[in-house]
Amino acid sequence: MDFNWSAFDGLLGVLLVIVLIWVALKIVKRIVIGVIVIVLAAVAFFTLHYGELPFSG
Incomplete structure (x- = not known):
C-alpha cells in the first residue's frame, strides 16, 4: 500500500x-x-484627581 505523503503534509x-x-x-x-x-x-x-492637576484651571 502506497501512502500519500502530500495529503499528510497538507493536513499538517x-x-x-x-x-x-x-x-x-x-x-x-x-x-x-x-x-x-x-x-x-x-x-x-x-476623574478623581482632576482638581489637583496643574492644568485643571
Missing part, C-alpha cells in the same frame, strides 16, 4: 495554520483586555 500545514491563528487570537485578547484595564485606570485617576 492546515493544522499548523489553525494553531497559529488560535495562539494569535489568545495574545490579541490579552493585549486588548490589558489596554482596556489601563484606559479605565487612567480615566479613574484623572
